[in-house]
Amino acid sequence: MFKRISALLLAGAVTMTMAGCGGGGDGGPGGSADDGKITMGFSQVGAESGWRTANTKSVQGAAAAAGVTLKFSDAQQKQENQIKAIRSYIQQKVDVIAFSPVVESGWDTVLKEAKNASIPVILTDRAVDSADTSLYKTFLGSDFVEEGRKAGTWLTEEFKDSKDPVNIVELQGTTGSAPANDRKAGFAEVIGADPKFKVIASQTGDFTRAKGKEVMEAFLKANPDIDVLYAHNDDMGLGAIEAIEGAGKVPGKDIKIITIDAVKDGMQALADGKISYIVECSPLLGPQLMDLAAKAVKGESIPARVVTEETTFTQEQAKEALPSRQY
Numbered sequence: 001m002f003k004r005i006s007a008l009l010l011a012g013a014v015t016m017t018m019a020g021c022g023g024g025g026d027g028g029p030g031g032s033a034d035d036g037k038i039t040m041g042f043s044q045v046g047a048e049s050g051w052r053t054a055n056t057k058s059v060q061g062a063a064a065a066a067g068v069t070l071k072f073s074d075a076q077q078k079q080e081n082q083i084k085a086i087r088s089y090i091q092q093k094v095d096v097i098a099f100s101p102v103v104e105s106g107w108d109t110v111l112k113e114a115k116n117a118s119i120p121v122i123l124t125d126r127a128v129d130s131a132d133t134s135l136y137k138t139f140l141g142s143d144f145v146e147e148g149r150k151a152g153t154w155l156t157e158e159f160k161d162s163k164d165p166v167n168i169v170e171l172q173g174t175t176g177s178a179p180a181n182d183r184k185a186g187f188a189e190v191i192g193a194d195p196k197f198k199v200i201a202s203q204t205g206d207f208t209r210a211k212g213k214e215v216m217e218a219f220l221k222a223n224p225d226i227d228v229l230y231a232h233n234d235d236m237g238l239g240a241i242e243a244i245e246g247a248g249k250v251p252g253k254d255i256k257i258i259t260i261d262a263v264k265d266g267m268q269a270l271a272d273g274k275i276s277y278i279v280e281c282s283p284l285l286g287p288q289l290m291d292l293a294a295k296a297v298k299g300e301s302i303p304a305r306v307v308t309e310e311t312t313f314t315q316e317q318a319k320e321a322l323p324s325r326q327y
């Protein structure tokens, strides 16, 4: 690791005063990577979905390929665990911190601590709502509002000739998370233009398959006439499919299903006609993250926002894409 080698060299060859110059005394403010070795502290949300598993693999694989030493922690969907992990990375004087915030708010204090320690922070996958954008270097991830809009656009097109009301139930992601807030907003913005689209129930399924199933069961009991399910991720949609089948209905026919992510299991359900449309959200953020981290550590300028490129899938497109799907 850069820092220890650097500290030893400094101790042996240079004066104590110089060794003390480095905001922690081991490699300059927040550490620098003159020997090309970077240590990254990464706080992951958890392992709630297929998307998350693919994202973790991408980050770990890209770190190994780039020669970055990765300190990885899984927060099990809890903000307090992420704050603890970030504090521990600050204490360990890592060169750069990256994290995917479980919820949007409540980060200012710990981000200020990182800034005071001169450790650059990169937001990956999810945003924070801090007014002070100098608390992080960049945000790499999807445009979740746009994903919601894409889901809404497909729906309005699909039902454009229908004169009857369209009853929609919505399975939201984790309460307070950027993807849940933004996917809801983008979808509402598009369908709101036509009053025949009615969201008759909307509840969190916490991005998990088990919760998606449980909440969909409750939706089905309370609402006999559901036309459409909009699920903020594939996993909740897949759980809901089990609930729909359990209720003796045919997913994709009796109830159209729109999901977000495009992981293999979701794509298979789309190819099988159980899901009707998927908006892609790419978890393969690792290589871009390592690039941005290397630049941030060297003090090079990086864009404040890097938006992931994504597409959408119909049944035919899913069949075509499945054989080479990476996740």
Ligand code: AHR
Pocket (backbone or CB within 6 Å): 048, 049, 050, 051, 052, 125, 126, 179, 207, 232, 233, 234, 235, 260, 261, 281
């Ligand atoms: O933040 C990205 C979202 O988090 C994915 O859509 C979901 O599957 C994951 O849990």
